[in-house]
């Protein structure tokens with residue numbers, strides 16, 4: 001999904017406005033870590049660095065390996081373990097944000113961009129999902145789910161549900 005949605009999911013799960021900046025960073029971490037590889041391969045392909053990169057660029061297999069690693073359970077475990085060595089105090093916040101990114105992307109990416117959570121052990125991915133930048137229905141669904149979950153949380157908090 002887009003970076004705003006990832007941030008809002010992180011904020012929804014952590015529910016701490018004072019941690020807004022780390023939440024914004026952590027909940028976009030799989031994309032932040034993929035970004036250097038993304039730019040490396042886009043430039044290597046001599047593809048114009050414009051908005052259509054995401055729409056028309058056919059990523060090479062090598063890039064997809066990096067992308068899929070950062071968006072997998074194995075990547076989640078390794079990156080969170082490394083984070084834990086440096087900032088143990090925030091490991092739980094980091095883990096929840098990172099995991100939420102992978103789960104949201106599972107439902108908002110399709111085809112070769114679909115999230116392979118068991119990479120590199122299995123190619124398993126949801127087959128009915130579509131890319132959020134091509135299908136407004138996917139975008140609407142993710143934002144609608146944000147509203148529903150937040151309203152539910154308020155209802156539960158006030159024992160109205």
Ligand SMILES: [Zn+2]
Pocket residue numbers: 001030031071101105
């Ligand atoms: Zn992502």
